[in-house]
Structure formats: structure tokens, C-alpha cells
Amino acid sequence: MHTFAYLRPDTVAEAVAILEAHGPDARILAGGTDLVIRLRDGSATPAVVVDLKRIAALAPGIREEAGRLAISATTVMTDISADPLVRRHFGALADAASVVGSVQIRNRATLAGNICNASPAADTAPALLVYDATVVAEGPAGSRRIPIDAFFVRSGVTTLARGELVTAIELPIPAARRGAVHERRTRRRGHDLASVTVCCCVDQTRVTRLAYGSVGPRPVLFTDDTGTLANPSADPAERTAILERMFAGASPSARSMRASPEYRLAMLRVLGARALAGAIERLAAGSD
Ligand SMILES: Cc1cc2nc3c(=O)[nH]c(=O)nc-3n(C[C@H](O)[C@H](O)[C@H](O)COP(=O)(O)OP(=O)(O)OC[C@H]3O[C@@H](n4cnc5c(N)ncnc54)[C@H](O)[C@@H]3O)c2cc1C
Numbered sequence: 001m002h003t004f005a006y007l008r009p010d011t012v013a014e015a016v017a018i019l020e021a022h023g024p025d026a027r028i029l030a031g032g033t034d035l036v037i038r039l040r041d042g043s044a045t046p047a048v049v050v051d052l053k054r055i056a057a058l059a060p061g062i063r064e065e066a067g068r069l070a071i072s073a074t075t076v077m078t079d080i081s082a083d084p085l086v087r088r089h090f091g092a093l094a095d096a097a098s099v100v101g102s103v104q105i106r107n108r109a110t111l112a113g114n115i116c117n118a119s120p121a122a123d124t125a126p127a128l129l130v131y132d133a134t135v136v137a138e139g140p141a142g143s144r145r146i147p148i149d150a151f152f153v154r155s156g157v158t159t160l161a162r163g164e165l166v167t168a169i170e171l172p173i174p175a176a177r178r179g180a181v182h183e184r185r186t187r188r189r190g191h192d193l194a195s196v197t198v199c200c201c202v203d204q205t206r207v208t209r210l211a212y213g214s215v216g217p218r219p220v221l222f223t224d225d226t227g228t229l230a231n232p233s234a235d236p237a238e239r240t241a242i243l244e245r246m247f248a249g250a251s252p253s254a255r256s257m258r259a260s261p262e263y264r265l266a267m268l269r270v271l272g273a274r275a276l277a278g279a280i281e282r283l284a285a286g287s288d
Pocket of ligand 1: 027028029030031032033034035036037052073099100101102105108109110111112113114115116117121122123124164165166167192193194
């Protein structure tokens with residue numbers, strides 16, 4: 001393995017100073033389930049690896065404050081999927097976290113690492129998009145709040161600036177009731193990234209938010225506020241036309257080893273329709 005310095009700062013300010021000094025030569029280590037693989041295969045060759053796990057301010061935790069749920073940067077998927085507040089208000093995020101990798105992976109993998117890795121296939125991304133999450137970042141210029149839809153650029157690239165790290169991900173607790181469902185397709189359960197990952201959320205005001213990933217350079221979000229998608233009795237042709245407009249945002253790569261573009265597009269339609277029907281059902285049943 002390539003040689004690098006391993007640093008364990010005690011504070012966010014120290015971590016920011018290291019990241020600012022080294023720029024792209026520094027890499028943050030959270031759970032390491034993405035980074036360690038890249039260090040091993042040589043696709044990442046940082047001079048410095050900055051472990052966040054000694055920073056008390058980033059300790060694992062999920063807390064409710066000022067109408068938001070804040071998930072700290074080192075909180076792992078196992079804890080997110082089991083958390084009662086996440087399950088009550090953000091059920092599709094709990095579901096997405098519960099299918100990431102395997103038990104061993106979920107015990108290490110953080111939500112912040114999942115989005116910062118910026119894989120188009122990141123399972124939590126569609127749920128964070130439909131729930132309108134905010135990424136809280138700390139950097140040389142102080143703290144900054146980034147809407148999740150403005151966070152992803154393309155595979156491996158986010159809008160984090162030099163010296164910035166993610167300290168938390170926040171989710172607004174909804175005033176209105178809603179139902180949401182996460183769906184994914186993989187070749188093998190537990191050992192593979194999704195060929196398609198979808199999340200759909202329908203709320204009491206009949207707004208439908210549908211997000212999907214693994215079918216283009218970054219996960220994307222579409223909103224229907226006409227009420228048509230949320231209404232199963234609406235004209236089927238109109239509903240199909242809206243869904244087709246949403247799916248037109250997909251542009252799967254022909255070079256992927258996981259699935260052909262044709263298969264991904266076909267599965268996107270199937271999973272998108274399934275997630276929509278499931279979300280409407282959950283809304284009617286009164287569960288998120
Ligand atoms: C066998 C296996 C199966 C997997 N299955 C899935 C799956 O089903 N679905 C899925 O979505 N993913 C899957 N993954 C990918 C991985 O587990 C997730 O992306 C995980 O959430 C990454 O979190 P981490 O804490 O391990 O990140 P790390 O590996 O520690 O970091 C990942 C990247 O994010 C950066 N980073 C981490 N934390 C921060 C921060 N706070 N601020 C700024 N940058 C940061 C790191 O520098 C690095 O570039 C799998 C991985 C493996 C090895």
C-alpha cells in the first residue's frame with residue numbers, strides 16, 4: 001500500500017487546518033469502507049489521511065433540535081436504520097441505510113461518507129434528496145449549509161471546497177403527513193452497489209418527490225406539485241407522461257460492468273412506479 005501520514009485531530013478546527021494545508025493530498029477517513037479499498041488498490045494516493053473519529057464534536061449521534069433531525073458525521077448506517085426518530089420521520093432513509101452492504105459494512109459505514117464519496121449509486125442519496133436534507137460543512141471560512149441537491153456534482157466530486165469537511169446532515173421534520181419508499185436493484189444482495197436506486201415521497205398536500213441514482217453521473221430529484229402522481233385515480237396517461245418526464249433525466253453509462261443502460265432504464269421505470277405506489281400506500285396507512 002502507498003505510504004501516507006495518519007493523523008487523528010481532536011477538534012474540527014485542527015482537521016480543517018490539516019485539510020486546508022494539504023488540499024487534495026489529504027483524505028478524510030470516517031468508516032473507511034470506501035477509502036481503505038481505494039488506498040489498497042492505489043486509486044487514492046493521499047499524503048495524509050485524517051481520521052475524524054477522535055473529534056468529540058463529531059461523535060456518533062442523532063438529535064432533534066429546532067424542528068430538524070441532525071445526524072453527526074461519524075454516525076453509522078446500523079444506528080441510523082435503528083433510530084426511532086429516523087424511523088418515525090424518515091422511514092425511507094432508515095430503509096436505505098439498512099440495505100447498504102452487509103452487517104459488517106453498516107457497522108462502519110457513515111452517512112456522511114456515503115454522500116462525500118459521491119458515488120451515483122449511493123443508496124442514501126435519493127432518500128436525502130426527497131427529504132430535502134441539508135449538509136452542514138465546516139471549513140476555513142466557517143460553517144456553511146449546503147442543500148443536498150447542490151452537493152453532488154459527479155462520481156467522486158461534491159461542492160465541498162478545499163479545507164471543508166461535513167460535520168452533520170440535517171433533515172427538516174415535516175409538518176404534514178407523508179409516505180416514502182426506497183427501492184433498489186442489485187445483482188447480489190449485500191455485496192454490490194445498486195444498479196438502480198430510487199426513493200419516492202408523497203405528502204398530504206399531494207406533492208410527489210422522486211429521486212433516483214446509479215443511472216447517471218449523480219443522483220437526481222424531480223418534483224410533481226400538480227397532484228397528479230399522488231392521485232391513483234388521475235388519468236393513467238397523464239401519470240405515465242409525468243413519470244416519463246422524470247425518467248428522462250437518466251443517462252446510464254454504457255461502460256458499467258453492473259448492468260446495461262437498457263436494463264437500468266427498464267428497472268428505473270419498474271422501481272419508480274413501485275416506489276410511487278408504495279409511498280401512496282404508506283401515506284394512506286399513516287406511516288412514513
Ligand atoms: C462490500 C461493500 C459493499 C458496499 N455496499 C454499498 C451499498 O450497498 N450501498 C452504498 O450506498 N454503498 C455501499 N458501499 C460503499 C460504502 O460502504 C458507503 O459509501 C459508506 O457509506 C461510506 O462511508 P465511510 O464512513 O466508510 O466512508 P469513508 O470510506 O471513510 O470515506 C468515503 C469518502 O468520503 C470522504 N469523507 C468521509 N467522511 C467525510 C466527511 N465528514 N467530510 C468530508 N469528506 C468525508 C472520504 O475522504 C472518502 O473520500 C459498499 C462498500 C463495500 C466495501
